Amino acid sequence: MSPEPLASGRPPGQRRRLLLILLQVAIGLLVLGVVALLVSNLQVNLVRRGLELSFDWLGRPARFPLPRGLLSYRTDDSYAWAFVVGFVNSLQVVVMGLVLATVLGVIGGAASFSKNWLLRQLANLYVAVARNVPPLLHLLFWYVVVFLGMPAARNGVETLAGWLRLPISVEFMALLIGLTVYTGAYISEVVRGGINSVPRGQWEAARSLGFGEGRTLRLIILPQALRAILPGLNSQYINLAKNSTLAIAVGYSDIFSIANTTFTQTGRSIEAFALLVAGFLAVDLLISGAMNVLNRLVLRHG
């Protein structure tokens, strides 16, 4: 008996599995090859510019000025500290934006179910206009037209900053309001979808029990809608965090603007970009983690 018939007589499943493994090896090699090619190009280019990868420069003084923020910073502080300051500045605007956009979104979403015709139409108009204008234009409007163009608005921000005892700048306010108005429109849609997912009968039952419109919404409808709303909120929150990098248009020192300045000063594009990516992954993980906890709490109570 020759071994030949044995080899070709392998069960088809096994041959298929072998083929799949070979295919994956080929894909893996292809990806590795492309990455290796890019990395070798990168190395050649960096050596030619005298910018071999290193993070030593992080300890050197940054020298660029930053406006007063939550953390104290002087121009002889290191680049590393500047990145931390930028990260905290980003977090500040993201966290406050999340809260305000949620409030605005819930009001907008609930208003589109109001029996009041004018309120309903205004809510729809807000969503239609805010969503079809690029977020950058929102920010520029609030910054250039409102805060730089109207002294009253600027004074208002100063009063608010003194009142809250927080270092709130005009740039911060413009970014915060712009992000809130833009994201609020998307959250309105999420909330509207959530409310729509609650069966009509619930409204009727609440009315027959003598609940008014507002209390029906607050006590009966919204708690049930929450389950459908939360996943949508999560992605809108991450969008808000990502859009906070548009701070560059209004001159607020968030993490992206620090990375950008660092790059123009040192030419360290790869390293600055890596820090930026790391910062963003941290923000995304924070938001998703918090939302997961919230989701679990809601599901447990529901």
Added chain:
Amino acid sequence: MAESPRSSPRSRQLLLRIRRGLFASPLDTLITVVLAVVCGGGLWNLFHWAFLQADWAVVLSNVRLYFNGNFPVSQIWRSWSWLGLLGALCILTLMPSRLLPPVVVRLLPLLWVLILPIGLLLLASGLGLEPVKSRFWGGLQLSLLLTLGTILMSLPLGILMALARRSSLPLLRWLTTGYIELMRGMPLIAVLFFGQLMIPLFLPEGWTLNRVLRAVLSLGFFMAAYMAEDVRGGLQSIPKTQLEAARSLGLSPLLTVALVELPQALRTALPALANQCVASMQNTSLLAYLGLIELLGISRSILANPDYLGRHLEVYIWLALLYWAVCILMTSLARRLERTLKVNGHH
């Protein structure tokens, strides 16, 4: 009494409707009055500003810049004719298909794919036209070119990645999942920053890519991750019985994907994909901060002109209207496509 016009049933019904809609309870009345006063005041101020205080010269004398950017004036007909072709294609697509010869209707998808190469040919050079460098492209024309390029690149890439993410090969699945999740976690401006400043570092010595191409590449790779997720959503919504039916009909796995899964998945994902297309139009505005003079970029340079000092609001309102109009147009094109597909799907 019954004959008096005040109590005629129709006007009474109207009065009742107004009362129920606006003044149902004291609180409702209060809300209506406050909103009406605020809106009325806002509208009054807006009109007062728009007709008496605003100076629209910043918009009216720069129409060419907003639409064609710094395109050389002697060659401007090329830029206008591309915009005209694009407009004509939109009108053809939106027209009721029974008014058009069937040949045209069948050619429409092809025309939509061809409009980008035609645009490049018209704007850059070719056909014996004088070459125009990409740094002279700008305004709405560049925004639209970037949008079209991004969509034509990210849609096929997104479909491939959606299929790869559901593939039976673990390595392929991990790679695409990693890519999609990483991309979706990144802010677009960081990706564009990478594209404009760092792509040159990854190219072999002596190779260059122009700025517009780098922008389309980075926008395309970014949007592809989002498109992939929408297509995956569509793929997941296909009932298992469809796959079993395809199998029992003897279709190969490849044909099952091409003839059974993808058409249904794309039809389901269409509204979400359309939203992504609108988003990619809005996203092009970020390139104003990375050295491109698309619609927002050219507006920034117009506003830097001392003749138009402080005319920001006029320009922003004009830009908002333009972006809004293009986005609405894109949405209605998508609705149209959705309707066409629905009709065909039922046959």
